[in-house]
Amino acid sequence: MAKLQVNGKTYTLDVEPDMPLLWALRNEIGLTGTKYACGIAQCGACTVLVDGKAQRSCTLPVSAAEGKPITTIEGLAVNGRPHPVQEAWVAEDVPQCGYCQSGQILSAVALLKQKPNPSDEDINTISNICRCGTYVRVRRAIHRAAGKV
Amino acid sequence: MANRETDLSRRQIVVTGSTLAGGMALGFFVPSEAKAAVPELTARYWAEDAGDSREVNAWVVIGSDGTVTLRCPMAEMGQGTGTGLPMLLAEELECDWKSVRVEFASVNRNIRENGVYRDMLTVGSRGIRSTYEYVQQAGASARERLVSAAAAKWSVPRIECEASGAAVRHKPSGRRLSYAELVPDAARVALAQEPAIKQPKDFKLAGTRQLRLDSAIKSNGAAKFGVDTREPGQLYASIMSCPVPGGKLATVDEGPVAGRRGIKHVVKLENAVAVVADNYWRANQALKALKITWDTGAAGNTDSQQFAKDYRAALNGPMVTARNDGDAKKVLSQSSRVIEAVYETPLLAHATMEPCNATVQLKPDRLDIWMGSQSALANARMAAELAGLKPEQVYFHQAYLGGGFGRRSNGDELRQAILVAKAAKIDQPLQLLWSREQDMRADRYRPQSAIRMKGALSAGGALEAIHIESACGSIQRSGNPSAAANGIDGTAVDGIGPAVPYNRVPNWYTGLLLKNTHIPVSYWRSVGGSQNGFYMESFIDELAHAAGKDPLAFRRSLTDRPDSLAVLAKLEQMSNWHAKLPQGQGRGISLVDNHGAIGGHVAEVAVDSQGGIRVTRVFAATDAYHVVNPNLVEAQIEGGVIFGLTAMLYGEITVKDGAPQESNFDSYRMVRLADAPDVKAELALTGGMNEAGKPKWGGVGECSVAPIAAAVANAIFNATGKRIRSLPFKNIKLTQLTSL
Numbered sequence: 092m093a094k095l096q097v098n099g100k101t102y103t104l105d106v107e108p109d110m111p112l113l114w115a116l117r118n119e120i121g122l123t124g125t126k127y128a129c130g131i132a133q134c135g136a137c138t139v140l141v142d143g144k145a146q147r148s149c150t151l152p153v154s155a156a157e158g159k160p161i162t163t164i165e166g167l168a169v170n171g172r173p174h175p176v177q178e179a180w181v182a183e184d185v186p187q188c189g190y191c192q193s194g195q196i197l198s199a200v201a202l203l204k205q206k207p208n209p210s211d212e213d214i215n216t217i218s219n220i221c222r223c224g225t226y227v228r229v230r231r232a233i234h235r236a237a238g239k240v
Numbered sequence: 241m242a243n244r245e246t247d248l249s250r251r252q253i254v255v256t257g258s259t260l261a262g263g264m265a266l267g268f269f270v271p272s273e274a275k276a277a278v279p280e281l282t283a284r285y286w287a288e289d290a291g292d293s294r295e296v297n298a299w300v301v302i303g304s305d306g307t308v309t310l311r312c313p314m315a316e317m318g319q320g321t322g323t324g325l326p327m328l329l330a331e332e333l334e335c336d337w338k339s340v341r342v343e344f345a346s347v348n349r350n351i352r353e354n355g356v357y358r359d360m361l362t363v364g365s366r367g368i369r370s371t372y373e374y375v376q377q378a379g380a381s382a383r384e385r386l387v388s389a390a391a392a393k394w395s396v397p398r399i400e401c402e403a404s405g406a407a408v409r410h411k412p413s414g415r416r417l418s419y420a421e422l423v424p425d426a427a428r429v430a431l432a433q434e435p436a437i438k439q440p441k442d443f444k445l446a447g448t449r450q451l452r453l454d455s456a457i458k459s460n461g462a463a464k465f466g467v468d469t470r471e472p473g474q475l476y477a478s479i480m481s482c483p484v485p486g487g488k489l490a491t492v493d494e495g496p497v498a499g500r501r502g503i504k505h506v507v508k509l510e511n512a513v514a515v516v517a518d519n520y521w522r523a524n525q526a527l528k529a530l531k532i533t534w535d536t537g538a539a540g541n542t543d544s545q546q547f548a549k550d551y552r553a554a555l556n557g558p559m560v561t562a563r564n565d566g567d568a569k570k571v572l573s574q575s576s577r578v579i580e581a582v583y584e585t586p587l588l589a590h591a592t593m594e595p596c597n598a599t600v601q602l603k604p605d606r607l608d609i610w611m612g613s614q615s616a617l618a619n620a621r622m623a624a625e626l627a628g629l630k631p632e633q634v635y636f637h638q639a640y641l642g643g644g645f646g647r648r649s650n651g652d653e654l655r656q657a658i659l660v661a662k663a664a665k666i667d668q669p670l671q672l673l674w675s676r677e678q679d680m681r682a683d684r685y686r687p688q689s690a691i692r693m694k695g696a697l698s699a700g701g702a703l704e705a706i707h708i709e710s711a712c713g714s715i716q717r718s719g720n721p722s723a724a725a726n727g728i729d730g731t732a733v734d735g736i737g738p739a740v741p742y743n744r745v746p747n748w749y750t751g752l753l754l755k756n757t758h759i760p761v762s763y764w765r766s767v768g769g770s771q772n773g774f775y776m777e778s779f780i781d782e783l784a785h786a787a788g789k790d791p792l793a794f795r796r797s798l799t800d801r802p803d804s805l806a807v808l809a810k811l812e813q814m815s816n817w818h819a820k821l822p823q824g825q826g827r828g829i830s831l832v833d834n835h836g837a838i839g840g841h842v843a844e845v846a847v848d849s850q851g852g853i854r855v856t857r858v859f860a861a862t863d864a865y866h867v868v869n870p871n872l873v874e875a876q877i878e879g880g881v882i883f884g885l886t887a888m889l890y891g892e893i894t895v896k897d898g899a900p901q902e903s904n905f906d907s908y909r910m911v912r913l914a915d916a917p918d919v920k921a922e923l924a925l926t927g928g929m930n931e932a933g934k935p936k937w938g939g940v941g942e943c944s945v946a947p948i949a950a951a952v953a954n955a956i957f958n959a960t961g962k963r964i965r966s967l968p969f970k971n972i973k974l975t976q977l978t979s980l
Contacts, residue, residue, distance in 0.1 A: 106519075107501070110519075110521055111521060113521075114519060114520060114521035117520075118476070118519045118520055118521070119519070121470055122461070123461070123464070123467075123468035123470065124460070124461020124462070125461070126465075126467075126593070126594070126642070127467065127520075127595070127673075128593045128594065128595065128642075128676065129676045129904055129905050130675060130676055130904075131676075131904055131905075131906065133904060133905040133906055134593070134905050134910075136593060163461065164459075164460060164461035165460070165461045165462075167460070168460065173456075173459070173460065177459045177460060180455065180459040181451070181455040181456050181459055184451050184452050184455050184871060184872075184875060185455065185459070186318070186452070186454065186455050186458035186459060187318030187319070187320070187875060187876075187879055188317050188318030188592075188593065188594070188640070188641060188642050188643045188644075189318065189454065189457075189458030189459075189463050189465075189640065189642070190465060190592075190593040190594045190642030190643060191593050192458050192459060193461050196459060214913060215913050215914035216914075217912075217913050218912050218913070218914070219912070219913075220593070220905060220910045220912060221593070221882075222591060222592060222593045222643050222645075222883070222910065223318045223593075223643060223879045223882075223883070224878060224879035224880070224881065224882025224883050224885075224886075224911070224916070225875070225878070225879060226882060226911075226912075226913050226916035227878045227916070227918065227919050228875070228878070229913065230913065
């Protein structure tokens with residue numbers, strides 16, 4: 092049995108310790124906002140916050156995530172109010188297909204926690220892939236959210 | 241809000257019933273910043289197949305609370321038609337945009353009601369330009385019914401009534417009835433004739449800058465993609481197709497997965513093996529553990545090096561004439577200034593972020609399908625045939641598409657899901673999900689091609705003749721060798737034959753030799769433009785250079801089309817074209833006619849001493865004549881630049897022993913934030929009417945992919961004097977190229 096703390100709730104799951112967190116979230120808990128896209132920690136679509144840090148959940152075993160607070164895209168809003176990064180995302184109309192955006196947003200949240208007013212070079216450290224090519228607006232939205240996280 | 245929640249619960253219960261308690265907060269939010277400007281969109285999005293008692297017609301539902309629900313016949317894969325088409329409906333309906341919600345039109349109903357939603361085919365940048373008439377008509381027709389119902393209720397002449405703000409007003413008396421009050425009567429109105437649709441000059445909503453409807457649910461995890469389908473009792477399948485396209489399954493040793501947790505079935509198909517389990521990861525792990533052998537046939541001896549040689553050699557083969565103005569051969573033979581170059585481009589994968597997947601539930605008298613598809617209607621019909629059911633027994637639940645780009649049309653993943661369900665007799669919901677590796681290696685790729693370009697210049701540097709010979713994979717012939725019987729596949733000559741932005745080149749020959757291998761090829765965002773745009777516009781640059789002309793001025797001399805000239809003028813101004821760049825930087829321009837729009841780019845690059853380049857800025861101008869939502873058109877342009885730049889810099893699928901080699905984003909690299917240029921997109925709309933007297937609408941989903949490779953290659957030439965004639969750029973060592 093694995094105990095996971097996700098978005099403030101505790102889930103006790105009967106899963107293998109080496110099951111990647113991604114599949115525990117998507118298939119066992121039913122939180123589908125975290126996406127599968129590469130399975131090898133390349134693209135970042137599966138990004139979640141573990142202990143406040145951006146982690147690629149497709150290669151992170153459940154055993155390594157136990158006991159640490161995990162935040163997925165579904166848990167980012169507080170009392171129904173969207174996170175400032177989510178607000179910036181909508182204001183800039185960042186998403187196109189939207190599939191990578193949960194990961195983009197959580198990567199941005201983690202960056203802004205570290206660097207509340209990031210430079211363009213700081214933003215370049217986010218390596219999440221967006222196939223629709225929304226990078227121009229991702230950058231704009233991060234600057235817009237700067238100072239609000 | 242409260243009403244909407246109540247309204248929705250009836251539908252949402254079906255899809256959310258399977259999620260574990262507390263696992264999923266469905267619902268939706270509209271962030272406070274955007275609240276005033278954005279109508280709401282539900283996370284659950286497909287229409288009830290049975291229709292709705294509050295319908296005015298199949299497209300418009302008006303709730304008793306005044307909520308207007310509009311049905312969208314096209315898929316939403318990021319291109320924004322899911323916002324644009326409802327805007328056109330709302331434009332005609334005369335309702336408050338902020339009160340609108342949208343759902344995807346029912347495929348099943350379209351089958352039962354004689355194509356009321358038409359082809360439901362989201363391809364070819366035609367989401368607006370080939371649908372606006374019937375979508376506007378549906379909105380106008382609903383409005384007219386509401387007005388007629390009000391006139392009848394008041395017993396006044398129809399002409400005394402007008403619609404605005406989701407209500408009908410009787411002008412002489414000032415009486416008013418809301419649409420909500422008129423719905424039951426309006427639905428029964430039989431119109432003597434359909435009202436005329438609005439012309440763009442009369443638009444109030446369409447043509448204005450609006451936020452997209454789905455940003456909020458795509459920013460909080462609520463938007464449902466096909467892969468997010470969770471139905472009660474759902475099983476998961478992971479599949480591997482024969483690595484060599486066309487090959488067959490030989491043997492499977494199931495020993496390694498015997499007794500593994502959660503494994504339900506190992507399913508052998510003719511050319512693939514699938515494992516079905518209670519969790520996708522378990523299925524995929526087991527699949528990887530199987531010992532599988534394949535019968536690859538003769539194709540197993542082919543590779544990329546041979547293909548490249550073959551395509552180049554094919555340039556000497558017999559060409560079929562695709563365009564022939566004047567006498568290009570004669571002008572070339574008599575010209576003293578002939579420029580010639582051979583170019584080539586590789587196979588490319590679509591690499592949608594959401595790997596292909598389909599969820600099916602196959603019962604004796606009913607098939608449910610949950611997936612995101614560019615071709616939902618055709619997929620449903622194909623599925624019916626495969627399942628041995630009637631088309632009206634198929635219920636296709638259209639989901640959001642995590643990228644399309646031409647991949648999500650032919651239903652390969654759906655076909656497999658049904659075959660697996662049939663073979664293993666699974667009547668529970670079954671989600672078949674391609675791993676990234678399967679997705680990349682079982683793709684239908686952008687065709688490979690090679691091309692020989694020749695041009696003749698006059699003594700004064702005027703372009704007198706263009707002569708093109710192309711050897712290109714045929715999309716139509718892929719899987720159907722008897723297609724394109726006359727030797728011309730239209731997409732193969734897109735951008736080098738009829739559709740070019742220039743109309744003042746007196747002699748023009750385009751010859752085509754269609755050449756396919758065992759590797760399947762298909763539509764890929766911008767299609768022929770993705771390679772022909774690179775060839776044509778790099779070569780125009782070569783000619784401009786040989787003529788000693790400014791590349792922008794040279795292009796201007798080749799056309800008097802108002803659209804092409806408008807885009808060139810816009811680029812000149814946006815990019816500050818005539819300003820000098822510092823040493824080590826370069827600027828390149830390109831111009832294409834793609835999917836009915838004119839697109840042009842100016843790219844700026846910085847080159848380092850090692851020959852490394854960085855694309856720093858891209859200015860993109862587009863003339864699509866009329867647009868519904870400039871905000872989303874600009875987003876398409878920005879994204880198209882990046883999509884095309886990835887192909888230019890990195891894109892290449894190689895083949896070894898008959899099998900595509902690249903399998904994930906480590907070997908098939910993408911542009912990321914760090915190498916994404918700043919992109920400035922602007923519209924240069926010339927409006928106008930077509931030959932049929934109807935407003936001109938261009939396609940915008942693909943046009944901006946086609947120009948970027950040439951713009952960047954021309955910028956590299958501008959900076960270094962070195963000409964890129966083969967893609968991707970990653971394979972080129974600039975320092976080893978000869979300066980021209």
